[in-house]
Amino acid sequence: MIEVTDLTKLYGSTRAVSGLTFDAKPGQVTGFLGQNGAGKSTTMRIILGLHTPTSGKALINGLRKHDLRDPMRQVGAMLDAAEVQGGRSAFAHLQALAYAGGIGRRRVVELLEEVGLAGAARRRIAGFSQGMRQRLGIAAALLGDPGVLILDEPANGLDPDGIRWLRTLLRSLAAEGRTVLLSSHLMTEMSLTADRLIIIGQGRLIEDASMADLLARFQSGVLVRSSHAARLSKALEAAGATIRPAHDPDAGEEPVLAGAGATVHPAQDTGLGQEPAPGWPAAAEANARPVRDPGTGAQLLVTGLTAAAIGDIALANGCAVHELMSRRTSLEEAFMEITQ
């Protein structure tokens, strides 16, 4: 368990952390997010007793780090993998840490295997890639088999396989009842790994929520691309929808009409089973020519209506729809909205 209470840290006139209160519970991966300079590393360093707070408290299992008995067995941390001395081998580095903590050589061998460095155990760390250094840092954090883990950007430099390995490892450590506090700028990875999120900005708490609640709050929506965006927006708003312009990575792309020489197959049956409405131009059947319309392509993000309802309203109002896609808000989008 990690408990941070009313924590403040000033570096001269810089307020790095300001009245911050949150906890990280056993059995969960708690994601710690914030823009650059938000105060994540400072908070982690204070929890680990490496910096002194200006005021407030940061406790691990109810005690300050310096007051923990047998600290290596209670808390493991990785803050900056690049800090590790390069002259030693991976084995010698871990062995020295293990020795200082009264931990046997067997654990070192076991961990080198677990983090995928067994084959490089006798190589000098100076020749390690960033990903290998990260793996070594994670092994060092796990040496004492601690109940609390604090990891600052552990996925940095890991390849996709390594990132997946790390996710599985952290999930299983939490499933064993450990407390995992994790910072990362990799939002997709964070959304797959963390149960709960603490988001800070300028040293203050902005958000403390479960991942599920947070994503649910930032409503999913339906992306609609229409050449009659203004008319369609009005009709959708009249039906109770909220409309925002959507980020459009394909802006400028030429529109493609169903039926413009395309072959159309029925998609998976959604159970809706409607007949085409009267007046439907049967574009799919007609060998219509591609239409180039500079107005086509305005993309809207619609919330409050289903894709089916939007399609019906578009049809009833004679609005051409070129794209209609349900989508869920990503953690990255939620994060941007929260922190801006």
Ligand SMILES: Nc1ncnc2c1ncn2[C@@H]1O[C@H](COP(=O)(O)OP(=O)(O)OP(=O)(O)O)[C@@H](O)[C@H]1O
């Ligand atoms: N040792 C220090 N001396 C002076 N100022 C510092 C020190 N450490 C951090 N700061 C300042 O405190 C603020 C918070 O920095 P911190 O490194 O904790 O943020 P962060 O959220 O970890 O950022 P990043 O995501 O970029 O690592 C920043 O304004 C930073 O410049």
